[in-house]
Amino acid sequence: MAGRDYRVLHGDGGVAFGVHDLPEAELRRLLEDPEGLLRLNLDRPVKIDHGSLMVEAELSLVRGPVRVAYKQYRPRNRWKAFCGLLRRSRARRAWRLGRELSAHGIATARPLAMCEPHRPGLSGRSYLATLWIPSAVNLHLYGWALADRPLRQRLRSAGRCAESLGRLLGRMHALGIAHRDLKGANLLVRGHHDPTGDGPVRTYLVDVDGVRICRRLRAGRRAANLARLATSTEAHRWLTRSIYCRFVRAYAGQFPAGQVQWKQLWREISSRRRRIVQRKRRRGEEVL
Secondary structure (H helix, E strand, O other), rough: OOOOOOOEEEEOOOOEEEEEEOOOOHHHHHHHOOOOHHHHHHOEEEEOOOOOOEEEEEEEEEEEEEEEEEEEEOOOOHHHHHHOOOOOOOOHHHHHHHHHHOOOOEOOOOOEEEEEOOOOOOOEEEEEEEEOOOOOEEEEHHHHHOOOOHHHHHHHHHHHHHHHHHHHHHHHHHOOOOEOOOOOHHHHEEEEOOOOOOOEEEEEEOOEEEEEEEOOOHHHHHHHHHHHHHHHHHHHHEEEEEEHHHHHHHHHHHOOOOOOOOHHHHHHHHHHHHHHHOOOOOOOOOOO
């Protein structure tokens, strides 16, 4: 069974999806032993939390080996494991959303393979491989690296990043695509090696778990998404009002003229951000 630009592989151990330039033998190997790629690359962790594990790895495509981010989704508790038997896996959902984002021109990691094993011992687990984005770091690491640069270079680079990020998120929202957990760890920046601050900067959305595609994305929900991102900037207190301004204006520029009033949006984001920060501090939570 084949899709338009990917193949579907069914086996006794489950089901797998793979792009056509991933050889069928490689996809079958993943389906037969989805944990194998993790075991080989446990010394190259990218993300570890109670619901997932991601490592840097390699897959062999028709044109040769490529670097990938290989993610294992696992249920957080027994109830989640039971619910997983009744609905599509998290990896399958991420596969679908990643493809939809790419089709709409949203910069994200290209999904290459997805595995849903149906075997004892792997109950509720699913696996996703996405193309590695080279020379990119998450938004927090980018901000902390900039903090060590001379002021003029730092502000030039930050301004370019703000505009790129504003265009990315503005395009998402203009297309009705929301993300409930926009934060520095879920966004990548490429172009951070330029010491002058004048080179191109590109931003990517790399965690699609919080993505929702809406028929109508209301202004309040858009502001809530952006306020979550603004909360992440508490870790980078050197950011100036002009950098925030460049972000908001680039964001508003992705909508039809007059649909988004950037000054009003800025005030709404700032108000929501203050409430989020206050709530997190009352609870003793880290503000990131």
